[in-house]
Amino acid sequence: MKKTFIKTFVLALGVAFAYSLSNGVNATSNTPCQLSGKNVVFANGTPITIEARDDNQAGAKVVWAGGSIIVPENATIFGGKHNSDEAVTSSIIIKGGKVANVFGGGMHKSNTTSAKITMQSGEVDYIMGGGAAYLITDCGGECTFPKNVEDSKKSDCKTGNVEINVTGGKVTNVLGGGESYSDTDNVSINISNGTITGAVMGSGSNGNTDNAKILVTGGNIATIQSANRGFLTSSDIKVYGGEVNEIILGTDDNTVTAAKIEGQISIEVGYDAKVNNIKKGKNGSADLSDDIYSAKILESAITGKSELPKEKVKNLYQVVIDDIVYNLEEGKQLKDIEGYDSITNRDGYTFKYFTDGIKNYDGNTIVNGHITLKTVFEKVEEKTTDKKDSTPKTGSVDTVLYASLICSVIALGGIYTVKKLVK
Secondary structure, three states, rough: OOOOHHHHHHOOOOOHHOOOOOOOOOOOOOOOEOOOOOOOOOOOOEEEEOOOOOOOOOOEEEOOOOOOEEOOOEEEEEEOOEOOEEEEEEEEEEEEEEEEEEEOOOOOOOOEEEEEEEEEOOOEEEOOOOOOOOOOOOOOOOOOOOOOOOOHHHOOEEEEEEEEEEOOEEEEEOOOEEEEEOOEEEEEEEOOOOOEEEEEEOOEEEEEEEEEEEEEEEEEEEEEEEOOEEEEEEEEEEEEEOOOOOOOEEOOOOHHHHHHEEOEEEEEEEEEEEEEEEEOOOEEEEOOOHHHHHEEEOOOHEEEEOOOOOOHHHEEEEEOOOOHHHEEEOOOOOHHHOOOOHHOEOEEEEEEEEEOOOOOEEEOEOOOOOOOEEEEEOOOOOOOOOOOOOOOOOOHHHHHHHHHHHHHHHHHHHHHHHHHHHO
C-alpha cells in the first residue's frame, strides 16, 4: 500500500488552518482557548475530553472542568501551548465526535513535558503524540518558530514522553512523534481495538523521535511501520492480537532519503495475531539492512508472506498454561515465560510441576514446539504447636480452696474467743 503521508498531512491541516489563525491565543493562561474560525484549540496543558456534539451535528465538543468549545469536523486540537516555553503536561481523551487532527504537544515554540492521548470512540484523521513545529507559517506575526531547525533534537517545539492508547473508534493515521522540526522523547503506542485505515508509526511525520514502542493486542490496522520521515533512535513492535495487513520494519518506499533509523528494530508477532505481509522496507534511501533488526514470529500468525530471511527469524511458540496463552521463543525454558513467578506461586500451596496429562515438566524444560499444560500444586499443611496450659490443675484448685476454708475457720474461732473474754 503506497502512502504519501506528508503531502496528505499538510493538505489536511492546511485546509483546517487556512482561514482561522489569528492573534487570539493566550499563551500565559492554562484555560483552553481557540483561534477565530473555531477550528483550532489549544488545551494549554489542561486535561480535555473530545465528545460528540449535543446537537448531533458534525464536529465535536471539547470539554474541560469549567468549560467547553464546539468545533467543526476539520478542527485541530493541541494538548499543549502555542508560542510559549512554559512547561505543561497534556491529557486528551477522545470519546466521540469527529475532528481532523489531535496533537499531544503544542504548536511552534512549545514545551509539553509529557502527553497522553486515549482514543475510545469517534473519528480522527491524524493522532500525533508530539507537537507541530512548522505547520503554519502565516499566523499574523504571532508565530515563534523553533530554533535549531537543522537539528531537530534541539528543537524548541518539544514534547517529552508520549503515551497513545486506542481502544476504539476510527483513525486514519497514528504517529508517535510530531510534525516538521519537532523533538519527541520516548513513545508508547498501545492498540487494543478500533480501526486504523492508514498506518501506525512510531515516529512523527518528521523531526526527531527517540525510542518508540508499538503494542497491538486487537483492532484492525492497515499498516504498521517504524518510521515515516525524520529520525528515530529505535523501534520495538509487538503484535499479539488483531488483524494487520502489512508490517514494514523500516519505512515505506515513499520516504526514501528523508528518514533515518539510527538504532535497532525488534519485532514480535505472536498468538491471536493475523498479519498478512511483513516487509523489511527502507532506511533512508537504502534497503533496510539485516543487521539492524531482530524478529520473533509465530509462523501460524502470518496469513500471507514474510520477506524476512529465515535465518533472521526466531520461532515463537504458543505455551498454554491453565488456559492462558504465552509467547515463548524457541529454545527457551518454561521459566523464561514473562510472569513465570505469578504462575507458580499460589497462597497456601507449593508448586510441584506442569503436566500435559501424559508427562510432567518443570521450569527448566526447553520448549521447541507448541504445548498445553496445567499446573499441579500441593496444599501446604498447617503445622500445630503444643501450648502450655496456664490453667491451674483441679487438684491445685481444691488445695487452695481447702486452705482458704481452714483460714476462715481459724479466724472465726478467734473472733468467738475474743467475744467470750469481754463478757
